[in-house]
Amino acid sequence: QGHLVQSGAEVKKPGASVKVSCKASGYTFTAYYMHWVRQAPGQGLEWMGWINPNVGGTNTEQKFQGRFTMTRDTSISTAYMELTSLRSDDTAVYFCANFNWNYGAFDIWGQGTLVTVSS
């Protein structure tokens, strides 16, 4: 059974950048697209984009284009997301999630990383 473990909570000032990691285990990291989803306090789920860990190709939701980057290191089965020019409304829990093509859905989720943007 696959497992995703994310890096710990972060506190950042407005204008700064944050990088969150997501380490996969228990399945073939390069076989499934990794997505990033965020959830502001008390709000719903918001999709941000995906990375194909096999070749590194990405697709980013238009809202985040220009300040959201996804990368991966296949040698350690880890995906990363970086969000720049942080604003207070970027305060949220950020999840990585494995998209299983057999289901057309996310069957494995990370535990979430709280990013707080505050001056």
Next chain:
Amino acid sequence: EIVLTQSPGTLSLSPGERATLSCRANQSVSSSYLAWYQQKPGQAPRLLIYGASSRATGIPDRFSGSGSGTDFTLTISRLEPEDFAVYYCQQYDTSPRGLTFGGGTRVEIK
């Protein structure tokens, strides 16, 4: 962009009652890529239903999904105490390979 609208926003029911949750799309969605998730406070979402009607591994049979095109439904036949949570629908669009979630339905104890 495909927009998913979930209703009602909140459903107040008692244990043992039936819950019917709706997810409506502004354009046709492939049933193969329509899923439902359950989320409890402080936890990541959990996959319940994929392909509009197939239960994920370990999901009790009181959960069922149905629908096609633009209208989808999640039904919980008899609510158990652990079912009180927020439920989200999600679709994946193969072109342009984007994805959206509905706004969620909170199922609360009446």
